[in-house]
Amino acid sequence: MEVNKKTRIGAYGLIIRENKIALIKKARGGYKGLLDIPGGGIEHGESPEETLIREIKEEAGADVLNYELLDVKSNRIVWHDETFNEDLHQIGILYKVELKDYNLKKSGDGLDSDGCDFYDIDKLSKNDITPFTLEGLELLGYKISK
Numbered sequence: 546m547e548v549n550k551k552t553r554i555g556a557y558g559l560i561i562r563e564n565k566i567a568l569i570k571k572a573r574g575g576y577k578g579l580l581d582i583p584g585g586g587i588e589h590g591e592s593p594e595e596t597l598i599r600e601i602k603e604e605a606g607a608d609v610l611n612y613e614l615l616d617v618k619s620n621r622i623v624w625h626d627e628t629f630n631e632d633l634h635q636i637g638i639l640y641k642v643e644l645k646d647y648n649l650k651k652s653g654d655g656l657d658s659d660g661c662d663f664y665d666i667d668k669l670s671k672n673d674i675t676p677f678t679l680e681g682l683e684l685l686g687y688k689i690s691k
Contacts, residue, residue, distance in 0.1 A: 548623070552634045556596040557584030558612065558642035559681045560605070565663035567649055568678065569604050572659040575624035575631065581675040583661060584637070593638045601642065605661040606650025611643040615684050620676045637677045639684065 559582055560567035568580040583604040587596045598609045616639050623632045653659045670691045671679060679689055 548630050548632050550632045550634075552636070553586050554636045554638070555584055555586045556593040556600065556638045556640065557582045557677055557681070558597055558601050558609070558640050559615070559685060560601075560607075560642045560644060561666075561685065562647055562663065564666050566666055566669075566678075566682070567605055567607075567661055568664050568674070569657070569661045570659040571675070572653055572657055574657070575622060575633065576675050579675050580664060580669070580673055580678060582639075582678050582681055583658075584677075585657065597638075597640055597642070601644075604650070604658040605644075607647070608645040609642055610645045612640040613642075615639045615641055615681065618677060618680050622676075635677075637680075639677065639681050641685065 567583060569583055571577050571579050571581050583601045585600040587593060597612060601607055601609055618637045618639060620635045649661045651660045651662060666687055669689050671689055682689060
């Protein structure tokens, strides 16, 4: 099976409240089943900030009040199984985000998310979260040791 090489540039929001972080459960792709920060790919003609606002609305069901650029991160991951053979170079523009209202959409979006909820940062494991989630938490000074 031929390897599908892709580069994806996206905007992602770290939403922290009372030592909890808003995360979506991935519904598909190589990170299926893992917890990830809300966000996604930049569409043609869209700014990173427009992407951030749109993706948080789609995946978390929430409106962005404020955002602050944290960093840009780059990850490369290769996934192989019987049906999925991909070499993905993922570039993530990470933001710290405040919401207008913290009532999150618990149901999936029918695409990438199986729902969004707040998770206690101290109870997260490296095995349960995506690389951008780990890197984002580290940018904010959190340590995920297990």
